[in-house]
Every structure is written in structure tokens, then in C-alpha cells.
Amino acid sequence: MDTSKVASSNTTTAATASKPKRIGAVATWADERLGLAGLAKKNLRKVFPDHWSFMLGEIALWSFVVLLLTGVFLTLWFTPSMGEVQYNGTYEQLRGVHMSEAFASTLRISFDVRGGLLMRQMHHWAAMLFVASMMIHLLRVFFTGAHRKPRELNWVIGCLLLILGTLEGFTGYSLPDDLLSGTGVRAADGFIKATPVVGTYMSFFLFGGEFPGESIIPRLYVVHVLLLPGLLLALIAAHMLLLVYHKHTQWPGPGRTEKNVVGYPMLPVYAAKAGGFFFIVFGVTALLASLLSINAVWKLGPYDPSKVTAGSQPDWYMGWPDGALRIMPGIESEFWGITISWNVMLPILVLPMLMFVILLLLPFLEAWITGDKREHHLLQRPRNAPTRTALMVALMTMYGLFWAAGGNDILAIKLHASINEITYFLRGAVFVGPILAFIITRRWCISLQRKDNETLLHGYETGIIMRSAEGGYSERHLPLPDSKAYTLTARDRDPVVDGFEVDAADANGLPAPGEGRIAALRHRLRTLWYTDNVQKPSQAELEEGHHHSEHEHELQEPLDGRAADGHQFDGHHLVDDESLRH
Amino acid sequence: MSTPSHDGGHDEPVDENLPERDDLYANPGLPEHQWRPTDVDPKAEKRAERQVATLFGLSAICTVLLVVAYFTVDVNDTVGNLGAQNLTLGLCLAGALLFLGFGVIQWARKLMADQEIVEYRHPAASSDEDRAATLEALSTGLAESGIGRRPLVRNSLLGAVGLLGVPAIVFLRDLGPTNAQVTKAQPYPGAGLEHTIWEQGMRVVRDVVGTPIKPGDLQIGDLVNAEPEGLFKSPWDGEPLEGLALQVGKSKGAVVVVRMEPDEIIPGKGRENWSVDGILCYSKICTHVGCPISLYERTTHHLLCPCHQSTFDLADSAKVVFGPAARPLPQLPLAVDSEGYLVAQSDFTEPVGPSYWERG
Numbered sequence: 001m002d003t004s005k006v007a008s009s010n011t012t013t014a015a016t017a018s019k020p021k022r023i024g025a026v027a028t029w030a031d032e033r034l035g036l037a038g039l040a041k042k043n044l045r046k047v048f049p050d051h052w053s054f055m056l057g058e059i060a061l062w063s064f065v066v067l068l069l070t071g072v073f074l075t076l077w078f079t080p081s082m083g084e085v086q087y088n089g090t091y092e093q094l095r096g097v098h099m100s101e102a103f104a105s106t107l108r109i110s111f112d113v114r115g116g117l118l119m120r121q122m123h124h125w126a127a128m129l130f131v132a133s134m135m136i137h138l139l140r141v142f143f144t145g146a147h148r149k150p151r152e153l154n155w156v157i158g159c160l161l162l163i164l165g166t167l168e169g170f171t172g173y174s175l176p177d178d179l180l181s182g183t184g185v186r187a188a189d190g191f192i193k194a195t196p197v198v199g200t201y202m203s204f205f206l207f208g209g210e211f212p213g214e215s216i217i218p219r220l221y222v223v224h225v226l227l228l229p230g231l232l233l234a235l236i237a238a239h240m241l242l243l244v245y246h247k248h249t250q251w252p253g254p255g256r257t258e259k260n261v262v263g264y265p266m267l268p269v270y271a272a273k274a275g276g277f278f279f280i281v282f283g284v285t286a287l288l289a290s291l292l293s294i295n296a297v298w299k300l301g302p303y304d305p306s307k308v309t310a311g312s313q314p315d316w317y318m319g320w321p322d323g324a325l326r327i328m329p330g331i332e333s334e335f336w337g338i339t340i341s342w343n344v345m346l347p348i349l350v351l352p353m354l355m356f357v358i359l360l361l362l363p364f365l366e367a368w369i370t371g372d373k374r375e376h377h378l379l380q381r382p383r384n385a386p387t388r389t390a391l392m393v394a395l396m397t398m399y400g401l402f403w404a405a406g407g408n409d410i411l412a413i414k415l416h417a418s419i420n421e422i423t424y425f426l427r428g429a430v431f432v433g434p435i436l437a438f439i440i441t442r443r444w445c446i447s448l449q450r451k452d453n454e455t456l457l458h459g460y461e462t463g464i465i466m467r468s469a470e471g472g473y474s475e476r477h478l479p480l481p482d483s484k485a486y487t488l489t490a491r492d493r494d495p496v497v498d499g500f501e502v503d504a505a506d507a508n509g510l511p512a513p514g515e516g517r518i519a520a521l522r523h524r525l526r527t528l529w530y531t532d533n534v535q536k537p538s539q540a541e542l543e544e545g546h547h548h549s550e551h552e553h554e555l556q557e558p559l560d561g562r563a564a565d566g567h568q569f570d571g572h573h574l575v576d577d578e579s580l581r582h
Numbered sequence: 583m584s585t586p587s588h589d590g591g592h593d594e595p596v597d598e599n600l601p602e603r604d605d606l607y608a609n610p611g612l613p614e615h616q617w618r619p620t621d622v623d624p625k626a627e628k629r630a631e632r633q634v635a636t637l638f639g640l641s642a643i644c645t646v647l648l649v650v651a652y653f654t655v656d657v658n659d660t661v662g663n664l665g666a667q668n669l670t671l672g673l674c675l676a677g678a679l680l681f682l683g684f685g686v687i688q689w690a691r692k693l694m695a696d697q698e699i700v701e702y703r704h705p706a707a708s709s710d711e712d713r714a715a716t717l718e719a720l721s722t723g724l725a726e727s728g729i730g731r732r733p734l735v736r737n738s739l740l741g742a743v744g745l746l747g748v749p750a751i752v753f754l755r756d757l758g759p760t761n762a763q764v765t766k767a768q769p770y771p772g773a774g775l776e777h778t779i780w781e782q783g784m785r786v787v788r789d790v791v792g793t794p795i796k797p798g799d800l801q802i803g804d805l806v807n808a809e810p811e812g813l814f815k816s817p818w819d820g821e822p823l824e825g826l827a828l829q830v831g832k833s834k835g836a837v838v839v840v841r842m843e844p845d846e847i848i849p850g851k852g853r854e855n856w857s858v859d860g861i862l863c864y865s866k867i868c869t870h871v872g873c874p875i876s877l878y879e880r881t882t883h884h885l886l887c888p889c890h891q892s893t894f895d896l897a898d899s900a901k902v903v904f905g906p907a908a909r910p911l912p913q914l915p916l917a918v919d920s921e922g923y924l925v926a927q928s929d930f931t932e933p934v935g936p937s938y939w940e941r942g
């Protein structure tokens with residue numbers, strides 16, 4: 001390869017800019033007023049490591065931008081009012097029907113504003129993408145241990161983004177005031193009324209009187225276009241700032257350590273890739289919106305409190321609490337003239353809040369159990385933290401089962417099963433499933449850890465089957481290349497948990513009063529956290545393993561240079577130059 | 583090529599507070615940089631350049647087509663069963679954006695420098711000196727303010743600021759009237775959670791059309807969605823209700839009327855005379871979270887809510903036989919008026935719809 005023609009500048013020093021003077025002049029002008037050169041100097045060539053999984057959060061970011069752009073377009077025609085009008089627009093089937101201005105203007109956007117339907121569908125698809133990518137990004141972060149110190153606060157911000165994004169979705173799809181979304185708002189009124197003590201007050205204040213009132217759509221609108229986007233924007237900014245400050249995590253590998261970050265510079269490569277990716281996300285939502293109809297509200301008609309459609313379901317991300325609501329037994333308490341609706345309160349008010357708090361606390365919980373106060377910038381493979389991985393898989397299983405419960409009627413139809421049986425099954429499954437998932441995942445991770453050690457000690461499987469002189473068959477193993485072996489072993493050993501650990505804060509070795517029980521719990525949890533984990537081999541084990549495979553190698557040496565696949569006899573190919581040992 | 587490039591003079595690697603690791607293998611360092619074909623082969627480079635420009639060109643063509651389509655494709659045209667306008671605008675926009683994105687990424691992958699560079703990390707925490715200085719400044723500032731020494735000032739300040747939270751909540755009071763206020767003011771017929779528009783003698787009329795129902799109109803096994811006549815003829819002025827009054831009226835007044843063999847009915851206590859010839863009337867609003875209930879299975883007399891699948895047995899005072907609802911559907915006592923039409927004996931005897939705290 002002739003590398004002499006390559007410009008030496010194709011590395012880390014800037015290539016000669018075409019018109020340095022003009023750019024310089026503009027930069028000088030700006031810097032004299034803003035003084036940003038110091039900041040820009042550090043960040044223009046900021047390093048971002050490359051891995052496909054780091055793109056998931058980017059999808060969320062860009063779909064949010066698509067939401068802002070398409071959302072602004074929609075506000076130009078949408079009328080957030082519950083005032084009653086008679087529809088006289090293009091869509092014949094609903095002409096003459098009385099409906100709210102909100103629904104009428106949604107029909108107008110869909111049928112009379114050119115590109116309106118496209119923007120509506122893009123907005124809805126981008127919202128789906130926004131929530132979905134946030135969730136998958138969250139999973140990626142947790143499974144790889146990117147939530148550990150110093151990134152716990154960014155995890156918290158991310159969780160807030162997820163819940164606000166979900167609320168933003170709910171307020172958004174409620175705005176058209178169609179039959180389905182109105183039914184959703186109707187149910188939400190039921191949830192609010194189930195709040196102890198202040199339920200009816202909250203309901204009456206929110207709806208401006210008795211349900212459905214005349215205020216809910218304009219109020220949801222303000223929340224949807226001003227309050228929540230403002231909060232989301234601020235939190236996204238904070239999320240990104242912290243990302244820049246902490247520098248992105250990276251996978252271990254040759255030259256990649258806890259102390260550095262290796263990757264492409266922001267300018268030009270990362271900026272180009274991320275910028276290009278924005279257009280791809282934008283383009284994909286346009287593609288989805290052009291080909292796949294979403295929320296065809298005109299088929300449902302305007303909201304009517306006395307009507308409902310079969311198979312009423314919220315958007316998918318609201319599905320899991322709805323599922324909990326469906327499978328909850330109908331328990332209600334009445335005493336002293338008051339009513340407590342456990343059947344509504346527990347699944348829809350308490351459970352989501354509880355799950356959210358658990359999610360929020362996960363990094364702190366883990367740090368408390370492990371007692372790990374160190375910074376971590378290298379990612380862990382999910383298998384190397386079996387308990388953590390199993391914990392998240394258990395939560396995912398629970399989520400999935402609740403979500404399935406949210407479609408128990410659809411399941412019953414598709415599976416030709418009884419809805420009652422599906423519901424009874426799910427009532428148990430939401431408790432048993434996560435436990436099973438936890439155990440299976442944990443053992444699975446540990447098996448994978450064993451496999452890694454196996455590969456380290458005895459080499460990788462080459463796929464070459466050897467037949468010995470005695471007629472026995474064996475597979476040839478070869479040692480891993482150094483870079484792969486390094487990557488595989490670039491992980492911490494788990495701490496040895498033996499006896500009570502006294503925290504460093506406790507200088508004189510006496511446990512603080514009342515802390516005994518908590519310390520014992522923590523110790524038990526810590527033991528559980530690490531039990532059965534497989535550590536990477538010790539130096540001695542490694543040497544012995546290598547010695548063993550060298551011995552094997554020697555035994556197989558006579559085969560070197562011999563073609564032994566048998567085809568030398570049947571004339572399939574000439575094998576004189578082939579060797580089994582490369 | 584494994585020499586790290588120093589970026590912005592960060593040459594002090596972070597070395598504290600990081601996991602200690604016994605490296606079994608020496609760090610092999612960054613792998614040798616591999617030249618791409620476009621780095622070394624001018625032909626490949628030109629080809630990549632043309633590819634990128636072509637993608638940008640395709641994007642521009644799509645944008646032009648997008649504008650053309652905006653002015654030419656009619657909103658009522660269809661392609662297959664898809665709206666032609668949505669399809670063409672969407673595909674053109676998608677093309678314009680995707681080709682642009684692909685072009686930029688192709689540029690980055692093939693033509694921009696692909697040398698990975700190294701930056702050193704620093705601990706997230708500030709240096710000890712900075713932290714000490716900050717704490718020093720903080721305590722100096724606090725000491726100079728005297729906030730610690732003057733609890734009277736501090737506490738009265740905290741109290742005054744905390745008190746400002748009260749108007750922040752109080753000022754939300756006029757978001758809406760309370761249930762008690764609505765019930766007392768009766769701004770529309772049947773206002774308040776304990777009431778509906780139903781009253782003694784109000785006819786049960788068919789949904790949508792508003793025609794009254796005679797017992798003979800119903801056959802055994804029929805279920806009719808019905809509404810109070812008051813929605814079509816206000817009990818106050820005889821005019822049809824509209825707007826808020828209509829919506830609230832529907833949200834509490836909607837009922838289902840079913841007819842079954844009289845001997846199949848298990849009459850509830852005190853409800854022996856609430857039915858007419860095996861005709862029963864129940865609130866259509868689910869007692870779970872308020873969805874209108876609609877799916878009826880005539881052989882079992884079960885009525886199922888499509889929202890959360892609560893199932894009520896209409897033959898047995900609409901008791902819950904399955905699902906998350908806790909209470910039976912309220913029953914409307916029926917009678918027949920002088921002209922032989924179904925009417926209500928009274929309003930519902932309990933609040934309809936979802937439970938709430940003070941429902942009792």
C-alpha cells in the first residue's frame with residue numbers, strides 16, 4: 001500500500017482550511033465579544049468514543065428535535081378549545097356532526113392543511129420513537145454499568161426525562177379530543193378521583209368543574225406545548241452538559257483505559273456523524289408518517305361520554321400501568337363514610353410512582369450494596385455484573401407482563417383464550433415471572449463468565465476437528481490474540497466479602513449505634529450481589545492454562561503442514577499447501 | 583500510531599479514585615491505524631466524493647419534488663388506500679432528509695480523517711484546593727451575612743419565604759368549583775357527583791335519536807343504549823341540552839336497558855319493583871374508572887367494559903363477576919308512564935361512575 005501520497009494532515013492536526021483568513025476574522029469578531037475561544041478550544045476536538053449502542057440516546061435527542069419542529073407546525077392550526085361546533089369540513093362522513101373545536105381543527109389539519117396529516121403523523125411517530133429510544137437507552141446505560149459514579153445524577157436526569165416524556169405523550173394524544181383519547185381522559189379522571197382525601201377536589205379543579213368540563217383541553221395544551229417541553233429542554237441541556245463534562249464512557253480494549261477516552265474528534269467526524277444522523281432520524285419519521293397511518297382520529301369520531309370503542313387502549317408506553325389496572329382484583333374499602341379504591345389507587349397511582357422511585361434509586365442502591373466509591377469510565381459487559389443484569393431483566397419482565405396485561409383483551413382474541421384465564425395467569429405471573437427471570441439471567445451471566453475464562457485458559461474454538469491416531473476426535477483450540485485477551489481481562493475482580501465491613505467513616509472500628517441491623521442487611525445483600533460470580537483467572541491459572549495448551553500444541557505438531565481434511569483422496573481439491581496450523 | 587495525541591494540553595491523567603486492576607496482559611496500546619482505500623487510492627477517493635455529491639444531489643431533487651407535490655397533488659387523491667398527498671409529500675420529505683443524512687455520514691466515513699484520538703480524563707471532582715477555597719468563600723460569606731448568628735433574622739426570613747408558597751397554591755383555587763359548590767349552584771340539570779339528570783317520570787329514550795321506548799319494543803335478550811329524555815328536552819326549558827350541560831348529562835345519565843325472562847332476574851333487596859316486564863335499566867358508566875360499558879353477552883347477561891374488562895351480571899343487580907371494578911352498576915328504577923313509555927321512578931339512588939373518597 002502506497003501511503004506516501006497521503007497527506008500527513010489526515011490525522012490530528014487540522015487540514016489547511018480553504019479560507020483561513022475569513023473564518024479567522026469571524027472567529028476574532030465573535031471572540032472579542034463572547035470570549036468563547038477558551039471553551040471552544042477544549043471542545044471543538046472533544047473525543048467521543050464510537051459504538052453502536054451510544055447511538056440510542058441520540059435517537060431520543062433527535063426525535064425530540066423532530067417533535068419540536070413538527071409540533072410548532074401543528075400549533076399554527078390547532079385550536080385548543082372544547083367549544084362546540086358543527087363540522088362542515090372536507091371529511092364527508094363527519095359533516096354536520098357536533099364536536100369540539102379541538103377535534104374539528106384536528107380534522108382540518110388532517111384533511112385541509114396540505115402536509116398537515118403528514119406533520120401530525122410525524123409528530124406522533126416521533127413521540128413513539130422518543131419514548132422508545134429513551135427506554136432502550138436507559139437499558140443500555142444500566143446493563144453496561146454507565147450509571148455508576150460519577151454519572152448517577154445524569155441517570156436521575158434521564159429518569160426524569162423518561163417520565164416527563166411519557167406525560168408529554170399522554171397530554172399530546174389527549175388533545176385531539178377524539179373518542180379514544182377522551183375515553184383515556186375519562187379514565188384519568190377516575191384515577192384522580194381515587195386519590196385519598198383530595199381526589200374530587202383535584203378532579204374538579206383540573207377539569208374546571210364536573211367532568212368533562214370545558215377546560216381540560218386548553219389546560220392540557222398549555223402543559224403540552226409550554227410547561228413540559230420547557231422542562232424537557234432544560235433537562236436535556238443538563239443531560240448533555242453532564243455528558244460533556246464527564247466525557248463519554250467507553251468499552252475496554254487495547255489503548256482504552258479508565259484514564260483516557262479514545263474516539264473521533266467532535267469536529268469534524270462526530271459532528272458530521274451526529275448531524276447526519278439527525279437527518280436520518282428525521283427522514284425515518286417522515287417515512288413512517290408517509291406509509292403508516294397513526295391515530296386516525298376521524299375513524300373514531302369526536303368524544304362522547306356515552307360511547308366507547310372495543311379494544312380501547314392507550315398509546316403503548318402507557319400500557320403497563322393500564323395492564324396493572326386491568327389485572328388488579330376489585331378491592332374497595334368503605335368505612336366511616338369514606339371510600340378507598342384500592343383497585344384503582346394501587347395499580348395506577350402507587351405502582352408507577354413506586355417503580356419510578358426504584359428506577360431513580362438504582363444507581364444509589366447498587367453503590368450502597370457494593371460499597372463502591374470509585375469512578376468508572378470503562379463499561380462492563382452485562383455478564384460481568386450478573387446480579388445487576390438479572391435485576392434489570394427482572395424489572396423488564398415485570399414491565400413486559402404488565403404491558404401484556406394491558407392488552408389482555410387483544411391477547412384473548414388472538415390466542416383464542418379466555419380473558420379471565422389470561423387475567424388470572426397474569427396476576428400470578430407478574431410476581432413469579434420476575435423472580436424466574438432474575439434467577440435464569442443470573443445463572444446465564446455466570447455461565448457466560450465461565451465461557452470467557454474457558455476461552456482465556458484454553459484458547460478459542462477453531463472449528464477444526466482433529467482425529468487422533470487412536471481414532472478419537474477433538475476440536476482444535478488456539479490461544480486468543482493478545483488484544484482480545486487483554487479486552488476480555490480488562491475488568492475488576494469482585495471484592496471479597498468476608499465478615500462485616502466497617503466503613504472508613506468509622507475510624508475507631510465501632511459501629512455507629514443503631515447501624516448494626518442496617519450493616520447486617522447491607523452485608524447480606526453484598527454477599528448476594530457477588531455470590532457465584534466467576535472472577536477472571538489469576539496469573540498462575542493463566543500460565544497453567546497456557547502451559548497446558550502449549551503441551552497440546554506440541555502433541556498436535558506432527559499434523560502441521562499436513563492437510564488432513566480427507567479430501568486429498570477424493571480429488572475435491574488440492575491440499576498440498578494447506579496447513580492446519582496458521 | 584499508538585502515540586496519544588495531546589488534546590488541549592490535558593496531559594495530567596486522572597489516577598486517583600479509579601478501580602485498581604491487575605492487568606493479566608500488558609495493554610497492547612491502540613491498534614495500528616489502518617488506511618482506508620479512500621486514503622490511499624485517489625480513484626477510490628474520487629468515487630467516494632462522487633457518491634457523497636450524488637446523495638446530496640438526490641436530496642435536492644427530492645426537495646424540489648416535495649414542493650412540486652405540495653402544489654400539484656390533491657388532498658382527495660388516493661394511491662391504493664393511502665392518501666396520495668400524504669404519501670408523496672412524506673416520501674419526498676423522507677428522501678430529502680435521508681439522502682442528506684446518508685451523504686453526510688458517507689462523507690464522514692470515507693473522506694474525513696478516521697484516526698482515533700486520545701483525550702485524558704479528569705476526576706469529576708474539583709481539586710482539593712479549589713474545594714477548600716470554595717468552602718472557605720462560602721463560610722466567609724455566610725459568616726459575614728451573620729445568618730448563623732442571627733437566628734431571628736434567619737428564621738423570620740425562612741418563614742416569610744415559606745409563606746409565599748401558600749398563595750402559590752391558594753391562587754389555584756379558582757381553577758374550578760368544588761363538588762359541593764356545583765351541587766348547590768345547579769348550573770345545569772343534575773349537577774354534582776351525587777346527582778344525575780334523571781328524575782321521577784323522565785322517559786328513557788333511545789340513544790342518538792331520542793325516541794321513547796315502550797316495553798313491547800324490546801324482545802327478550804335485547805339491550806338498548808339509552809339516555810334520559812332530558813338531554814333532548816331540558817327539564818328546565820324543554821330545549822335540547824348542548825355544550826357542557828349535554829356532556830355532563832351524558833357522562834352521568836347514559837344507561838343500558840335490557841330485557842330478560844322475568845324468572846331469570848335475581849331481584850336485589852328492595853329492588854323488587856324496579857323492573858318492568860323483565861326490563862331492567864342500569865347506569866352505562868363503569869364503576870371502575872368511568873368508561874361507558876358496551877359489550878353484552880345475552881346468554882349470560884354479562885356486560886363487559888371494553889377499557890379494563892370489568893364484567894357485570896345484569897340479571898343479578900349488575901354485580902361484578904370479573905375484573906377490577908369493585909361495585910355493581912347503579913340501577914335505575916323503572917316504571918311505565920300513562921302513555922305506556924318507560925320512565926324513571928327517580929334519580930339513581932347512589933352516585934354513578936368511579937368511586938371517590940367521600941362517596942361513603
